[in-house]
Amino acid sequence: MVLDAKIPSGSIATVWDEHRFQMKLVNPANKRKFDIIIVGTGLAGASAAATMAELGYNVKAFCFQDSPRRAHSIAAQGGINAAKNYQNDGDSIYRLFYDTVKGGDYRSREANVYRLAEVSVNIIDQCAAQGVPFAREYGGLLDNRSFGGAQVSRTFYARGQTGQQLLLGAYQALARQIEAGKVTMYPRTEMLDVVNIDGHARGIVTRNLVDGKIETHAGDAVVLATGGYGNVFYLSTNAMGSNVTAAWRAYRRGAFFANPCYTQIHPTCIPVSGEYQSKLTLMSESLRNDGRIWVPEKAGDSRAPNQIPESERDYYLERKYPSFGNLVPRDVASRNAKEVCDQGRGVGPGGLGVYLDFADAIARLGKDTVSARYGNLFEMYEKITGEDPYEVPMRIYPAVHYTMGGLWVDYHLMTTVPGLYAIGEANFSDHGANRLGASALMQGLADGYFILPYTIGDYLAKRMGDKVTTEHPAFAKVQAEVEQRIASLLAINGNRTVDSFHRELGKIMWEHCGMARNKEGLEKAIQLIGDLRQQYWSDVRVLGQSGNVNQDLEKAGRVADFLELAELMCRDALHREESCGGHFRTEHQTPEGEAKRDDENFSYVGAWQHGDGKATLHKEDLDFEYVKLTQRSYK
Amino acid sequence: MDLKLHVWRQKDASDPGSMVEYQAKDVSPDMSFLEMLDVVNESLVQKGEEPIAFDHDCREGICGACGMMINGVAHGPQRGTTTCQLHMRHFNDGDVVYIEPWRSGAFPVLKDLMVDRGAFDRIIQAGGYISVNTGSAPDANEIPVPKQAADTAFEAAACIGCGACVAQCPNGAAQLFTSAKVSHLGLMPQGQPERWRRVRGMVAQMEEEAFGSCSNHLECEAVCPKEISVDFIARMNRDYIKATFKGDDS
Ligand SMILES: Cc1cc2nc3c(=O)[nH]c(=O)nc-3n(C[C@H](O)[C@H](O)[C@H](O)COP(=O)(O)OP(=O)(O)OC[C@H]3O[C@@H](n4cnc5c(N)ncnc54)[C@H](O)[C@@H]3O)c2cc1C
């Protein structure tokens, strides 16, 4: 199948504007005749639901938390990018576009990224008008900070809680539409399948997480805004409930899954402290501005850090990358930490950690300055580890953070199933093989506020009068399949807990499909995952019933889908015989050990189609007309 | 360390519920409180007993999903800390720990430690927003916001909506939650046009829900994981009085 991204022709700088003019419109009186289903109310979903309701559509919105205000987006700390050029430091839409394509290691679609950079400026206007308390300068104007991968200051922020404040803004806009009767909100409701009729997405099947009722909902279009799948690794910085189920069920119903192997591993997280660990906590990247990263020179050195003299320490990033030092990009910093730990030079319990040392910064700047810059982070670190980073160096280690892969979408954000859309982290669209800091919030809100509400009209305008209800037999059929699956999970009554399987899967993925991958390891992983999946369906123990709150059952369904996704990730990683961004194949590196792209053969999006027994790969070629491809170097 | 837990178990909203005793063995001081419960839950499943249900998601103290009464204190003994960020190093070997759900008529128990906080969402729906349709906003720097207003607004906006304030209040009042949103928006220039309508709407909804009334016990502030100040309650009360003198459309 030829994958057509439906990118309109024309100059990249004007094409979105022109295209908006050419798209079909639904007239205001007709909008209320359309029912839109939006699954997920994080930044992407809440902004889309509110905006579409304002436009006049009837919206049904779903989330699994008890309130839309708790979506995983709430946890984003650092900030959101926008090409406002308020600092007059040479930023522009073109520069944000350029940085994002380059940061993504030339594996994203130029037209999409340009549009993202274009609407970024509207996002900040919208959020400021909603009352988001962004950081301000004394003159009352907006403040900016700089972030990795950029030489300008374009990141807007609200202390260390930018995601929270942006999500609350979108949540409040959504609340206004709920009050107005334009959105019906279904919290504590999990989507478990998509219903297609005549090749078009026409509805979903859900489970009410309080009383267990399986319900069906019909609509004229279905939008998935269900977030990323980093929790396939068990341990990640994602919220505990983040999962792939909605996207995976859509994949099984015909939506292609693009670049599943592109995973971002963030270098500065608090290391694992024991087997019982349930999640990992991010420490802002900004710490690398003043902290120095080191490990002992000799393997197995178990002395306390302050007992190790300067001459026996290895500041490995400063040594290997003299010009960027501790500020190399995320993927490079992460891989190097793994390398020194693999050499037996890691620190802390289990040897999986490196020091991030502020002693020099404190000596140079004074404790007060360091505390003004990083005080809240130091406090958070102390809360979790019980150690005081003013006295002892922090210990950090890389952790899974974000998934660039996701459902394949065209320029309209529509998947390969007509009428089924994917927005936010759930799609694969704009970050290529590596996402720059502060760009996920931007993308989620761009999709939800400014792109989907327009592009969806072009589809709906052609579908006037074609109504279905849940009486259509397709709904009963999918509902029966969902009920059957739940019954099977409850019937196994084996010996192992859901979490024990999830942990084991996470270890396989981290070992073989994590920071460094190779053919042998990936093949082994595929084998191990297959075995584990088989064992899961014969030995997992899920207690209780489906007819009331049953958190183990919820988890069991999600882990079952992770066990399938994991294999596809490994297959994707195996087929991509190159290194790019977050995907590092040890067979493909430069003599200095850096990622080596193969633009000749792999400059495409790999989109997988579900099939019984075997997934089929389709390719969308990437053309670069505006940005020149170069090999990254940070020496 | 080993702990003895007394945990509230309740099958569903209609079940009367009761305290049940469990042993938490080999608890590491580096575990979070919820990780300690995870371990207890895994051992329950191994024994064929249903695990203890509780809400949680981010485990970073920001989503507001978690929350339980720990020895009678909402979110437990550490100030400014959510249950998920409370670590076991604050407990000692042999401790007896009582764990209960939020206790408030406005937050009905759904199962075990899980409650329905939908009333908070309804208070926000009653006016906790600024009416601005997507695409109609002026340039973000067109309306300067004095740094101090932005900073104070931020302090109110930091509320995570967990419900600890209500759970700890002897009257089960929701004043701290409501006033935090009223103040966040009321302090921003963008929030002025709807200022009076907002406070009237939100307070009316708060009174319609099964919350009690505020009699200045200040326990809400003491347990708030974001340490939101009760000064915002006074500010809301002032705004509310002014609002009652204003016309209906302001
Ligand atoms: C710790 C951390 C810090 C970060 N910091 C930054 C930052 O500073 N800047 C930045 O740009 N990005 C940051 N990111 C990334 C960014 O936060 C996320 O990529 C983004 O918020 C995702 O938004 P979303 O709307 O796509 O999905 P989410 O916010 O994950 O929302 C998913 C929604 O889908 C719902 N859902 C999922 N599955 C189902 C289902 N089956 N049925 C019903 N509902 C379902 C959920 O209930 C939820 O409402 C950070 C990420 C982490 C983990």
Ligand code: FES
């Ligand atoms: S789980 Fe999110 S605040 Fe505790």
